[in-house]
Structures are given as structure tokens and as C-alpha cells.
Amino acid sequence: MLSAHAFPADWQGQALTPLNPDTAFNGYICAHVVHALERLGVFQQLAAERTLGISSFCEKNALDPAVFRALVQAAASFGYLDVQGDRARATAVGEEAARTLGFFTWGVGGYHDVFANAAPLARGDRRFGVDLHRDEAMVALGSAQADTAMMRHILDEEIAAIDFRTLVDLGSGVSERVSRLVKARPGSRGIGIDISRPATELAHETIAGYGLRGTVQPVCADVLDILFKEQEVDGSDAADVVMSFMFLHDLLAGPERREEVIPRLRKAFPQAHTFLLADTTIRPRSEGEDSRLPVFSSGFELAHALMGVPIYTREEYEQLFQRGGMQLRRTVPFGVPHTYLFVLEAS
Ligand SMILES: C[S@@+](CC[C@H](N)C(=O)[O-])C[C@H]1O[C@@H](n2cnc3c(N)ncnc32)[C@H](O)[C@@H]1O
Structure with missing residues (x-):
């Protein structure tokens, strides 16, 4: 699969392939260690104070010292922490990992059971969404x-130039993003x-935290x-930005309705002049042997294959928007590898 578009150099990634078995196995363990340290608040403490006292951290957080020390030593052996006696600090790679913690939360925390059950899924012994x-x-x-x-900074820059009075976020999770943008x-x-x-x-709490009760509605x-059964949501017909x-890939999962999703979005939000739709896409394969992989893409692609949810290339999205009657103002690389923010006008 070839992409006609260039993408940011860092999306090429740094993981050299083929991954030898030593690297693969250690990467698997390292990902679990990073996720555990994140859950225990280690990265937060290092971001705030740059250093962590191992004994006092265990005491303060009621942790088993032997288990915690083993995690810290493992992180040190992977080169993420520098441990001197009872003190730990992040190395340069550890600091880089802190920026990418979301991928570990997503992969180890969110999809652990899915990846671990790939063989039963392939055999049909288990089914995603059922058992x-x-x-x-x-x-x-x-x-x-x-x-x-x-x-965040990329969206803020993009939305600064767009007028809106009513902003609708679809698949909004805990409504963090919509609250932040409305507050601003x-x-x-x-x-x-x-x-x-x-x-x-949780969105009610987020909105209250922003002091936006009554202004942002979860x-x-x-x-x-809303798209196919004409369910109405109070006030959403006034949305000028959606x-x-x-x-988006979740909305497009059903093949029988896929082509209709974009036209239905326009119909459901008739006042919307701008649609900001972002999603991760299939990583374009180069013609020669790939020798490097970025973070996230391999996990995103495999997880969706295991769940039976199709995902798309950048070009497939752009063609779908065009066929659905939206005009692409711009496609903006959106930070995470092979993830784009599509800025669209309802034409
Ligand atoms: C990957 S999360 C993204 C959440 C948020 N937009 C973000 O970027 O952090 C996808 C969200 O879509 C929601 N979702 C999935 N299918 C949905 C549907 N048919 N209608 C509304 N929300 C849906 C899920 O509950 C989840 O919160």
C-alpha cells in the first residue's frame, strides 16, 4: 500500500525490524513495567520532583516494598530509570516514555485481554464483545x-480560526475536550x-470541574x-461545529451503512459549517522492506483486526468524505503516528 502523501518524519518510528526475539520479549515485559509505574504514580512524581525516594514512596502509597523495588529495578535494567541506592530518577528515555504513556495505558491497560486471547479469537473459541x-x-x-x-495543541491552533456558538462532540468519552474548548x-x-x-x-464531573454545568450537556x-433512527438530542440542531x-471508524463499522454515514452527519447537523473529524489510519507500507516501526500503529491495526472493526487509510477517509458531500479544507497530521485531523466543510 503506497501513500501519495508525505508524513512527519517521526511517524517513521525508531523500532528496528526485524525485532529479534530478545528485543520482542523484553519489550513485552518493559511495556507492562511502564504501565505499572504509571498506575502507581511514579511518572507523575518524577515529573513533579524529578526524583523518587523508593522507601518513602512505598510507605506513602502503602506498596509492597519488594514488589515495587523489583519494578523499579526492571525499569532500570530497561534503561528507563537511574537508581542510586534508595533514589530513582528518569533517564532521557524514561522522560521520553513519560510523553507516550497513553499508548501503554491503551495497549496494556485497555487491550491486554484482547491481545492475550488472539489465538482463541482466531479459532472462534471466543468472540470480541460477547465473552x-x-x-x-x-x-x-x-x-x-x-x-x-x-x-491538544494542534486542535487548539486549528479551532482558533473557526467560529462557533454550539459545539457537538460525537463519541466524546468523558467530555474533556468539548468542555475545554467551550471554556476557552x-x-x-x-x-x-x-x-x-x-x-x-464521568462527563457530568468533568463539566462541573470546568464550572460549565448547563453550558455543556453530556x-x-x-x-x-441519531444518524439512522432520527433520534433527537436537544439543542444539537443548532450545532455549527461538529x-x-x-x-469515526466505530461509526463506519457496519458495511451496509458505511457510505451513508457522512451524508447522515450533514443531515443530522444541518447548521454545521465545519466538521473536525480525527482518527488514526492504516500505516502506509513503503515499497521496499520496512526497517522501522513507530509506536502505536502495529497495536492499533492488530487490535481492530482482532475485534473485527475495519480501519482505513488516509486516502480512503478523504474519498469517503468527498463522496459523502463534505469538502476537505485541510488534512492536519495530529501528533500520534498516522493520525489525522480532517477539517471539513459541509458543501
Ligand atoms: C476511543 S474512544 C475516544 C474518546 C474521545 N473521543 C477521545 O478522543 O478521547 C471512543 C468513544 O466512542 C464511544 N462510542 C463508541 N461507539 C459509540 C456510538 N455508537 N455512539 C456514541 N458513542 C460511541 C465510546 O464509548 C468511547 O468513549
Whole structure:
């Protein structure tokens, strides 16, 4: 598969392939160690104070000292921490890992069971969504961490030039993004729509935290019902900007309705002049042997294959928008490898 477009150099990645078995096995363990340290608050402490006292950290957080020390030593052997006696500091690679924690939360925290059950899935002994599930909360947290570290500034720059009074976010998770953008635009209001009840409950807290109760509305609904069953959401017909992040491929999962999704989006939000739709795409393969891989892409592609959810190339998205009657104003590389923000006008 060849892409006609150049992409940012860092999306090429640094993981040399073929991964020899030593690297592959150690990478697997290292990913779990990074995720464990993140869950225990180690990276947060190192970001705040640059150093961590191992004994006092265990005491303060009621951790088993032997287990915690083993995790710290493992991180040191992978080159992520520098340990001197009872003190640990992040190495340069450890600091780089801190920027990419969202991928570890997503992969280890969110998709661990899916990857671990790849063989039963292939045999048909287990089925995703029936007797095998991802951890939705970890997936949402990983997305939010990646947003903060790698995407937020790009969206802020893009939306600064766009007028809106009513902003709708589809598949909004905990409504963090819509709240942040509405807060920064006095006089505007927002609606965050998500199918997940727990996410919508958390969205109430997010919105209250921003002091936006009554200004941003969290709605628990299936966006497919809004598009295809004419379910109405109060106030959404006034939306002048509609966004969705890391969710479009979910909307397109059903092959029978795929072509209709974009026209239905325009119809469901008739006042919307701009659609900001972002998603991760299939990594373009180069003609020769690939010798390097970036973070995330291999996991994103395999996880969706195991779940039976199709994903798309950048070009496939752009063609789908065009066929659906949206005009592409610009395609913006969106921080995370092979992830784009499509800025679209309803034509
Ligand atoms: C990968 S998460 C992305 C969350 C958020 N947009 C972000 O970027 O952090 C996808 C979200 O879409 C929601 N979702 C999935 N299918 C949906 C549907 N049919 N209608 C509404 N929300 C849906 C999930 O509950 C989840 O919160």
C-alpha cells in the first residue's frame, strides 16, 4: 500500500525490524513495567520532583516494598530509570516514555485481554464483545493521556480560526475536550454525546470541574441512532461545529451503512459549517522492506483486526468524505503516528 502523501518524519518510528526475539520479549515485559509505574504514580512524581525516594514512596502509597523495588529495578535494567541506592530518577528515555504513556495505558491497560486471547479469537473459541472485552476505562484514559501529550495543541491552533456558538462532540468519552474548548470560547455552549453510561456519568464531573454545568450537556446516546433512527438530542440542531476524535471508524463499522454515514452527519447537523473529524489510519507500507516501526500503529491495526472493526487509510477517509458531500479544507497530521485531523466543510 503506497501513500501519495508525505508524513512527519517521526511517524517513521525508531523500532528496528526485524525485532529479534530478545528485543520482542523484553519489550513485552518493559511495556507492562511502564504501565505499572504509571498506575502507581511514579511518572507523575518524577515529573513533579524529578526524583523518587523508593522507601518513602512505598510507605506513602502503602506498596509492597519488594514488589515495587523489583519494578523499579526492571525499569532500570530497561534503561528507563537511574537508581542510586534508595533514589530513582528518569533517564532521557524514561522522560521520553513519560510523553507516550497513553499508548501503554491503551495497549496494556485497555487491550491486554484482547491481545492475550488472539489465538482463541482466531479459532472462534471466543468472540470480541460477547465473552471477551477491552477495558473501556483504560482505553478512554489512554486516549486522554495521548491527547494531552500530543494532540491538544494542534486542535487548539486549528479551532482558533473557526467560529462557533454550539459545539457537538460525537463519541466524546468523558467530555474533556468539548468542555475545554467551550471554556476557552466565552458565549459558546457544547454537547458531548457518548454511548457509554459510565463515561457520561464521568462527563457530568468533568463539566462541573470546568464550572460549565448547563453550558455543556453530556448526553448518553448511540450516535448511530441519531444518524439512522432520527433520534433527537436537544439543542444539537443548532450545532455549527461538529467534532469526533478516534471514533469515526466505530461509526463506519457496519458495511451496509458505511457510505451513508457522512451524508447522515450533514443531515443530522444541518447548521454545521465545519466538521473536525480525527482518527488514526492504516500505516502506509513503503515499497521496499520496512526497517522501522513507530509506536502505536502495529497495536492499533492488530487490535481492530482482532475485534473485527475495519480501519482505513488516509486516502480512503478523504474519498469517503468527498463522496459523502463534505469538502476537505485541510488534512492536519495530529501528533500520534498516522493520525489525522480532517477539517471539513459541509458543501
Ligand atoms: C476511543 S474512544 C475516544 C474518546 C474521545 N473521543 C477521545 O478522543 O478521547 C471512543 C468513544 O466512542 C464511544 N462510542 C463508541 N461507539 C459509540 C456510538 N455508537 N455512539 C456514541 N458513542 C460511541 C465510546 O464509548 C468511547 O468513549
